[in-house]
Amino acid sequence: MILKDSWPLDGHDEVEVFRFTQGEMGIPEVYAQYTVEHGKKGAWVEEEIRKIFLLEEIEFIYQGSKDTQSKGPNSQVEKETQSKIENQEEDVKMENRVHKRLILKTECCKFQTAAGPYQFLEGMLHGMMGHYNMYKDGWLHRDVSDGNVLLLPEPEIRKPLTRFECTKNLTKCVGVISDGDQAIRWRELDRELGKHRSGTLPYISRRVLNAWNKNQSVLHTFADDLEAFFWVILCVLLNIGDGRQSLTVDEGRWLHK
Template sequence: MRLWEFDRLGVVGSMPFDVNKDGQMLVSAILGYLWMSEEELGFDSTILDDGGRYTQIQRGGRMERLGLEELIKRERSVAGRATTCWRGSLEDEPDGGLVIKDSWEFEERPEEGLLLREATEAGVENVARYYHHETVHARGEMDDVRRNVRKGLSDTGGRNPFQRRPTLPDAVTSPATSSSSRPGRGRSTSTSRTITRKRSSSCVETSMPPPKRSCSNSPVKQDAYQRRNRVHRRLIMRDIGKSIYDANSLRAVLTGLLGGVKGHESLLNAKILHRDISIGNIILNDAEDDGFLIDLDLAIKIDRENASGAPSKTGTKVFMAIGALYGEEHSFMHDLESFFWVLFWLCVHWNGPGQKRSKTDYESWNYKDTKELAEIKTGKVLKEDKFNLEVNENFTPYCKPLVSCIQQLRKVVFPNGKSWEREDMELYSQMKSILMEIRKDLSIQV
């Protein structure tokens, strides 16, 4: 028998033991699990409850209490970033909407909060505005996996448990899935009943790509994975909106995309490159009269001197530009192409407000090798007549009015059916002009 525990780095297994020969170990293990506090079981001790869930932050020299009113997003995974977002508000400003975002980032990655604060201070438009960010602390220590969750437990002597081996080593680990090992080896001895949020489980929504997100075919040594660490970070933003999948009209979809393109251009002017344009990161405001970008997790400063800590191929695979899939150095042109693929993806799946999304063969793109997907996408856009046939046959009936929009975008994003050869800032104005013109036509039709 082995004991397994899971955390944001993956899974760690104990050394095997024979329950028939060591019954005391079995009983000790069961009792250890039964006696664990909620924090040791994985609940977040910084999320409290006194008739309503809330958390506290130290900002501007004083403590502020943030009510957590509604769960907006929960990434369904154990290992990984486990991004969770709530709609919330300050205790003394109940009408001031905030978004509280928790995620477990690789320690070497630049903090999203620092970039977003810089963008906000630079006056960037059509991007979620910064309010506060922090590294979460539990029991007075930085909340990370290696030191605070695993308590220094070493996994360097392990192996991938999914690979067959003739003998069983003392410790078993997997870089792709990894957590703590001994029963009772948890995060505190607290028995507080105020903790209300569990740190997640696993599934992928129909017609949505798997949650994040780095796409790299480069081999990475197992010991490199084992040296990595994830840190619990919290970011609070001022702007609240909804996915373009939740738009009430095609016009609203184009409004969201237009706002996203404007936000991307504004970020670039502040020397920040987003690098992860996807359906989930283009937000439509509640009034549906503007859109904005979120999620600077993979963003970089254009004039940076150090590596970003992200793999060479970054983004949400199905929305990645062809060149990015081939491993080209990421450019703003790749992100603009991603807006094209976002609209394409939406139009082959979305059946309108409140309707179930279609299941399509395009979902196989999630599981393609990056080079293979690049070749597939190239084949889609290479010939104009074949592309026109593709969209006319595969766009949902509700999205058929956007066929002319995707056709016009193809002509500027892929001039002569080819990927761009040089960077051109004019592409921003060309794409914005197309989106505004088609949106105007839709208004006339209505």
């Protein structure tokens, strides 16, 4: 069992995002979600939930990644969290966000742990397939990042994506897209949603960034999420190279600026 915390807008149900795509390629297995109570009441609620789900030893993950650990206010996780942008205009009212906890069966790890290029690319493809399955079900993810596109430690069986000839025989899943806390119903897009800013800054498409730079409203689209996958691949590869001290000076400057 895996627990994942998030702070979505009040009324957003992450279980609903994945409800009708359970068992499909690139989608994590989700059990339930509940609102986290704080204080004495919160401690009692947590104990009861653990009894219900028999979670004697449970892993806690922050922002969807098993191997991510918080190390204080300057941790990489919190830097990424701070870089998430949502309604930055000064005239927008404070959003009502709620502390939610998601219970998942699927255990994940970051792409930096890939055994080699084949597993890396295969997992990324499966994450893209998961994104497509979400979109086919009516959901636009809007926050593709290296903390939300994740590897599976061991392959899991999923339904094949039969829409495309090259994927119709793929059933062993090694990568998923998680964290649906910023997902929206793309069929319900309107100009009002164009004022909302969402995503993790290093992976946001140039089109969206250019619009924000000009203080223009812009609707997030499927193509923007696809471009985000490119930035995820680039950033993960550069981080791997950085760990091996194999980056050029220019690559290192780009990664750390």
